[in-house]
Amino acid sequence: MSSAAKVRIAPSLLSADFGRLKDDLAMLEAGGADWLHVDVMDGVFVPNLTFGAKVIETCRALTTLPLDVHLMVVEPEKYFDSFAKAGAAMLTIHVETAPHLHRQLMRIKELGCGAGAVINPATPVESLRDVAADLDLLLVMSVNPGFGGQKFIPGSVEKIQRARALLNAAGSRALLEVDGGITRDTITACWRAGADTFVAGNAVFSAKDPAAEIAALRARCAETV
């Protein structure tokens, strides 16, 4: 990644302690997180069930961090209006559940949110070629979605390189995000491959000092430019 690119660290709400959500969000904000990543799962597209508009609205009231909403649901368009209203800054949808991807991305933009597209580990980067110029964010999954705390799939690094090349070829200024298994050990290779935005759930929330962990993750990128 070029030295001009800003590193964004997006801790995942999935790993937060919901008994003390207000404190956790304040801690992330004070600790220098750039975004809050919100994993919406429907128990159909992925084998887990998480949050809806009410939780997004609650987070919106508790933090000033932009809410980076990752929709792991079938028929994601059903939720665009309510999630935009609840305060999502970014709505990112899976190519695997979006047969009318271009229309769906345009609708997200109409609602005033950033429009993101995400690909599972088995989905080729090439599937985003024809919408690359329309994206505000391209998200490469580096685990199979559904759960926090999984192991990073090593082939994701090369996939990030291909995603970076695709965005560059399209003249797109989209952010390139990576999600799943990001730790001090995996983040540097992703940054070098061209990612600029990093979701981190387990790494941040299982650390003794989450704020220090956010700083350490960021430093692992800066070190290498």
Ligand code: DX5
């Ligand atoms: C996985 C989610 C991720 C997850 C990341 O389905 O999309 O955002 O919370 O968690 P870690 O960083 O623990 O792999």
Ligand code: ZN
């Ligand atoms: Zn996610």
